[in-house]
Amino acid sequence: MDFTEYFTQVFNDYTLRTITLGTAILGAISGMLGSFAVLRKQSLLGDAISHASLPGIALAFLLTGIKSTDVLLAGALISGLIGTYWIRGIVKNTHLKSDTALGLILSVFFGAGILLLTFIQKMPDANQAGLDTYLFGQAATLVESDVWLMSLVTGVSLFLVMLFWKEFKLNLFDADFAHSLGFNTKFLDLLISSLIVIAIVLGLQTVGVILMSAMLLAPAAAARQWTHKLGAMVILSGIFGALSGIVGTAFSASGDNLSTGPVIVLVAACFVLLSFIFAPGRGLLFRELRYRKNRNDLEMNKTLAFMYNIAKGHENISHPHSVRILNNFRGYTRKSLKKLIDKEYIRVYNNMWSLTDKGFRQAVNMYNQSEDSYE
Template identity: 75%
Template structure:
């Protein structure tokens, strides 16, 4: 199935349209909220919350005996919030760091959740089948009501971000200053964390407990490479998340036996890899290009300074010197010499070189600047 066929199917096929819209909205909201988790250096938060939600799903099923999606997600939300507040309590009441607290809650809740799932699987009740979809996700189970719920949560998230944008920025970059201004930091922290929990819980049905943290972090990590502005980062993260959902769904729909959730995560990871390599400001490629350019510039300056010290001992700066003098100089290369010629700093006559007035003045300025810096 090519891309045009997929576009036609999106408009004509109810199931595919629902899944595409659902994954796009999920990617957008998790990308937005994931930006705050990444900037607060709480990358494990999404992993801990998603795993902490598993016992809530199992307990909700044990209580109701039904696989109603809304009921199970309410159980996951309650369990996720409990896990989140336990993490906060461990950090504030003990000397343990946040990564230790996140790891403890993640392993504790996930282990308890797996124990409950094992217990449920052994019950003589056919209705228990299918709960394991929350481990790895099953996007095909999305229905229109799920998409509307995601859209409503995304809308609420946007409203809250716009209303408390200043407070969120202060919380991210200068918590102590926010306290001095009289802001209730604890309330703001609970608010943004609660929305992160809600977004993660909504994504469990699509991506699953195991992979949900990637949906929260990957778009934000990719967006961080392209900008230093929080507003642009949030926008780009939402965009990358939405595209990950759409492209992941398209790839999954075009092939047989490809789970949508893992494919979405792989697509999001591709955005991260591309951003890490090709971002103009932080990308590895452009960083290497800048490093090579800076090294060449340094070699040119060192060679020019060496020539300056030689020329300064003569009455005329244009006095010719043999190139052999440069051969034992560490910074000298033939390419460096040619660059100096191209810039009209040096003239070459056979095997002899001499400084131009422009080259002498430039080297003199560099030498004087170096002396000032040393002082």
């Protein structure tokens, strides 16, 4: 199936439509909430919570004996919330930093989850098969009810983010000031962390425990390169996440036996790479262009400053003696000389160049500004 055929069938084929909508919604909610994790400098939070949810999936199956998606995700949600609470408790009650607490919870919970899955696989009941798909995800198992659940959770999450937008924003950038104004910063932290946990749990079935943190962080990291405003970053993160889901699903459906989750993550990584290179504000390409422009301007100003130092000692800046001294100067480049000509700071006649009145005044202004900055 090629891309044209895919986009033709996506409106008619139930499976393709369900998977595409599910991955788009998951990418959007993950990207938007991931913006808060990135700006809070808790990039490992998504990784820790997704890994912490694995033992919840295993325990939910052991306690109920069924593989219902709702039951397993409920177990993952409880386990993820417990992991989040333990992370906060470790940071609050010990001298360990948040990154240490995140790594500790990630390792312990994931190890416990793998141990439980190994135990389940050795059970004589054949009903346990398929739980390991939550490690890497299996988007093909999405059904319409899952998409409706994702839509409902996304709507509720957006409502809560909009309702507490000012509080979230203030707590994100200056928690001490927010606390001094009377806001319950602990509640705000717990609320945004809970929303992130819910978004991660929703993505376990599609992307899996291992890769879910990339869905949370990659769109936000890409959006961060394009803007300095929180609102714009949240919107861009949602767009990048949704596009990652749609394009990744299209690639997966167009290829042979390509897992949807990993392809979606790779597409999100491409958005990050393109943003790192081409973003106007922080992109490597524009940074290099600005560096070269500043270097050329510096060379031009250096040449103009030398001309000024020569010309200010002569009453006539176009006197042949001044012109001869200027033309013996070799501390310039062709680009800087051309810039000076284009700006009419110097004139060239018979391969000889001299300083103009406009260039002299510009050099005087440049020196005056330099002296004022030192004062």
